Amino acid sequence: MSVSQADVMTAMSKVIDPELHVDLVKAGMVKDVRVTGDTVKLKIELTTPACPMKGKIQADAEAALKAVPGLKSFDIEWGAQVRGVAGGSGGGALLPGVKNILLVGAGKGGVGKSTVAVNLATSLAQHGAKVGLLDADFYGPSVPLMTGTADKRPVSPNGKTLDPLVAHGLKIMSIGFLVEADQALIWRGPMLHGALMQLVRDVNWGELDYLILDLPPGTGDVALTLSQSVRAAGAVLVTTPQDVALADVVRAKQMFDKVHIPVLGIVENMSQFVCPHCNKSTPIFNHGGGHKAAEMFGIPFLGEIPLDLKVREAGDSGVPVVVGHKDSPEAKAFQDVARAVAGRVSAQTMKSVPLPVMQAR
Numbered sequence: 001m002s003v004s005q006a007d008v009m010t011a012m013s014k015v016i017d018p019e020l021h022v023d024l025v026k027a028g029m030v031k032d033v034r035v036t037g038d039t040v041k042l043k044i045e046l047t048t049p050a051c052p053m054k055g056k057i058q059a060d061a062e063a064a065l066k067a068v069p070g071l072k073s074f075d076i077e078w079g080a081q082v083r084g085v086a087g088g089s090g091g092g093a094l095l096p097g098v099k100n101i102l103l104v105g106a107g108k109g110g111v112g113k114s115t116v117a118v119n120l121a122t123s124l125a126q127h128g129a130k131v132g133l134l135d136a137d138f139y140g141p142s143v144p145l146m147t148g149t150a151d152k153r154p155v156s157p158n159g160k161t162l163d164p165l166v167a168h169g170l171k172i173m174s175i176g177f178l179v180e181a182d183q184a185l186i187w188r189g190p191m192l193h194g195a196l197m198q199l200v201r202d203v204n205w206g207e208l209d210y211l212i213l214d215l216p217p218g219t220g221d222v223a224l225t226l227s228q229s230v231r232a233a234g235a236v237l238v239t240t241p242q243d244v245a246l247a248d249v250v251r252a253k254q255m256f257d258k259v260h261i262p263v264l265g266i267v268e269n270m271s272q273f274v275c276p277h278c279n280k281s282t283p284i285f286n287h288g289g290g291h292k293a294a295e296m297f298g299i300p301f302l303g304e305i306p307l308d309l310k311v312r313e314a315g316d317s318g319v320p321v322v323v324g325h326k327d328s329p330e331a332k333a334f335q336d337v338a339r340a341v342a343g344r345v346s347a348q349t350m351k352s353v354p355l356p357v358m359q360a361r
């Protein structure tokens with residue numbers, strides 16, 4: 001019994017991406033199908049290298065191919081091609097080479113927004129994505145310290161634009177490289193906004209799958225106008241678990257709603273403290289506030305990060321915990337969050353982009 005390309009495509013059309021709720025053929029993920037006698041070679045191109053559903057999709061695709069009558073063997077090449085939100089990037093014409101701008105925000109300071117932004121960006125880069133990290137937190141730009149770049153300065157190749165610094169596989173730019181912290185603090189809103197937009201626009205980001213923007217904390221004018229100006233693909237909200245933090249989450253969510261930026265989900269940071277001596281878990285800032293907030297708003301819960309000395313030390317040493325302790329439970333928690341974020345971005349993109357035409361040869 002001979003197998004045709006159509007048989008293979010029919011089998012693939014029965015495999016549903018559980019995050020995107022669309023089959024692999026419709027989603028344009030099945031490429032280069034080559035049938036030779038009773039064997040087939042094909043490529044499946046996921047929508048992100050950090051796909052949270054890869055294991056399930058792989059198992060389902062293999063099962064579907066095994067069920068094709070007459071097919072004796074198959075060889076699937078797995079790849080990934082990140083797609084951008086309609087109109088180019090989350091940044092649209094603003095940054096044509098950047099597929100998705102993601103905002104990391106928090107209703108108030110000190111909840112670990114920068115820690116989440118750094119580890120999220122680094123985890124995505126570890127998966128193989130092209131990632132930039134822009135520290136727009138002029139109140140306390142901590143990305144230089146957290147990435148070990150504090151003693152470096154970006155250079156301009158042409159006197160007009162700046163080359164980002166490179167560390168841990170990321171392209172990095174921070175307002176902290178360019179102005180003294182106390183200087184930025186006395187600037188008025190429009191001047192700050194101008195400076196931050198210049199950082200978005202006048203940096204040689206090149207081609208990026210994700211540009212992570214660490215926003216100033218809170219829901220003040222600068223965070224609002226910046227969010228509005230960059231046309232982001234989505235925002236990640238960071239909170240701590242106590243009930244009092246919920247009010248801040250509400251305000252942050254309302255801010256993103258106002259500027260029509262989808263909230264991709266909530267990360268609960270400093271969730272539990274696990275004693276390194278006795279392994280007992282203590283919910284220092286309570287537990288479950290992030291979950292509760294996610295349920296209240298019907299937005300995804302992206303994961304929880306434990307309160308751990310390693311995370312703080314990693315931040316201070318300039319080597320993110322996902323690099324320095326990559327097999328630790330804390331690193332795994334950040335990696336899970338990164339995969340969840342990547343999955344949400346893909347789902348968001350799928351909503352805004354017409355499905356690509358299937359390619360088969």
Ligand SMILES: Nc1ncnc2c1ncn2[C@@H]1O[C@H](COP(=O)(O)OP(=O)(O)OP(=O)(O)O)[C@@H](O)[C@H]1O
Nearest residue numbers: 109110111112113114115217306307308311312315
């Ligand atoms: N899960 C964690 N476990 C231990 N320490 C943490 C954790 N998350 C953040 N920290 C530490 O808490 C401090 C504040 O974190 P971070 O700077 O990321 O917060 P932020 O919300 O960005 O603050 P700001 O609003 O001031 O910019 C840092 O010293 C950081 O290392």
